[in-house]
Amino acid sequence: MSGKRSVTVTLDGSNKSTSLPLMSGTLGPDVFDIRKIYNDLGVFTFDPGYGSTASCDSRITFIDGDEGILLYRGYPIEQLAEQSNFLEVCYLLLNGELPNAAEAKEFELGVMRHTMLHEQLRTFYNGFRRDAHPMAVMCGVVGALSAFYHDSLDVHDPESRRISAFRLIAKVPTIAAWAHKYAVGQPFIYPRNDLSYAENFLHMFHAVPAEDYKMNPVLAKAMDLIMILHADHEQNASTSTVRLAGSTGANPFACIAAGIASLWGPSHGGANEAVLKMLADIGHVKNVPAFLEDVKDRNNHAKLMGFGHRVYKNYDPRAKIIQKACHDVLNELGIKDDPLLDLAMELEKIALNDKYFVDRKLYPNVDFYSGIILKAMGFPTSMFTALFAVSRTVGWVSQWKEMMEDPQQRIGRPRQIYIGAPRRDYVPASKRG
Numbered sequence: 001m002s003g004k005r006s007v008t009v010t011l012d013g014s015n016k017s018t019s020l021p022l023m024s025g026t027l028g029p030d031v032f033d034i035r036k037i038y039n040d041l042g043v044f045t046f047d048p049g050y051g052s053t054a055s056c057d058s059r060i061t062f063i064d065g066d067e068g069i070l071l072y073r074g075y076p077i078e079q080l081a082e083q084s085n086f087l088e089v090c091y092l093l094l095n096g097e098l099p100n101a102a103e104a105k106e107f108e109l110g111v112m113r114h115t116m117l118h119e120q121l122r123t124f125y126n127g128f129r130r131d132a133h134p135m136a137v138m139c140g141v142v143g144a145l146s147a148f149y150h151d152s153l154d155v156h157d158p159e160s161r162r163i164s165a166f167r168l169i170a171k172v173p174t175i176a177a178w179a180h181k182y183a184v185g186q187p188f189i190y191p192r193n194d195l196s197y198a199e200n201f202l203h204m205f206h207a208v209p210a211e212d213y214k215m216n217p218v219l220a221k222a223m224d225l226i227m228i229l230h231a232d233h234e235q236n237a238s239t240s241t242v243r244l245a246g247s248t249g250a251n252p253f254a255c256i257a258a259g260i261a262s263l264w265g266p267s268h269g270g271a272n273e274a275v276l277k278m279l280a281d282i283g284h285v286k287n288v289p290a291f292l293e294d295v296k297d298r299n300n301h302a303k304l305m306g307f308g309h310r311v312y313k314n315y316d317p318r319a320k321i322i323q324k325a326c327h328d329v330l331n332e333l334g335i336k337d338d339p340l341l342d343l344a345m346e347l348e349k350i351a352l353n354d355k356y357f358v359d360r361k362l363y364p365n366v367d368f369y370s371g372i373i374l375k376a377m378g379f380p381t382s383m384f385t386a387l388f389a390v391s392r393t394v395g396w397v398s399q400w401k402e403m404m405e406d407p408q409q410r411i412g413r414p415r416q417i418y419i420g421a422p423r424r425d426y427v428p429a430s431k432r433g
Ligand code: SDX
Pocket: 049, 232, 233, 235, 236, 237, 266, 267, 268, 269, 271, 295, 302, 303, 304, 305, 306, 307, 308, 309, 310, 311, 360, 362, 365, 366, 367
């Protein structure tokens, strides 16, 4: 980045002013470097929700919200979805370049050799109720990994970071699949390193010891595609959570557990589960107009889940790809008319022609169709966000690694504008009103 231009800020009524350099990245808006504004002017900037704030520089993912563009290390998501596979995308996000054949093979071996969990972690599941939400289990078990892998907790050692990255990317699918098996009372299925990453996950999730599991290549490809689409997304809430946790020097397992917790919210990764609940509540196309009136009613807190995005003010490119994959999966499964997909498409059509949504540039995001395809693939709704977490782990780890490798890295510590009570003296209970 080279910063030639600047802006001068002068405080009205004072002789204080400062010159803020304007920095340009490879793509996207320029940024004002405000790091010296407090020292020079004695003021903070104010941006709750960080709508206008760049928290870091990064080489990993670029989003153009107005154009609906998503690039992983410069490669368009549409091309990666069409031509790549999830493990290759993991290599790309972590290392910055697509692997050659030898690098891809070595990376695949590196990941697949870490898919098993310490046997004692099996008993860890017994502490949960069978009806625990899978995301509660994921938070607990991923956080507990730091109790088992003391040999890779030195965040300042590149080799420890490399092993932790492999362990997290490899073990999170096993942890998620076992959360489901525990919930339904079926035995845990061990990982199979002869399968692809997506096949291995489907096998651990759906297989039972009583019979051979027949892998459906169309569903395996759809699983791999869904993982690619959810792998990373710039500085979203959960990634920012991972970066902030990591900035204190916390170990990577604790940081990813924090990311999982943040992703769980219905405004973020929990939206895919909320979309299915919303569609079930609407029930039929004839109820769509009344539902949308509720959404537009300021006194109501109903949201059109799976719509809207802080960055995308155009169609989320991932939603377009998933919608197409929906049709492929439903055709493969012989589901001619999926009422949920029909309802979702009708809801989208009506909303995209409604002034409320058009004025606010609210379009379908990645979560609008993902639940439909996951439900068709036999995943319970409660597992949707856990699947998002499995896919996003590589993005979280890549962003954490990038931050830890940054020589300028320092602890993240935002400030505030204080609007509470001025200084006042303590009042003894006997003298209070
Ligand atoms: C993900 O950040 C990422 O990159 C996230 C993600 C990733 O890959 O990591 O892309 C994944 O989290 C996708 C988003 C999933 N969430 C949902 O689908 C939940 C529904 N969406 C909304 O809650 C909302 O759109 C957010 C949270 C996604 C974005 O919120 P913003 O940017 O703070 O927008 P806003 O709340 O300021 O909304 C602006 C206006 C408001 O109306 P007014 O006050 O101007 O009248 O749009 C309205 C909002 O009420 N609005 C909606 C709406 N989303 C925004 N109205 C109805 N339904 C919605 N879904």
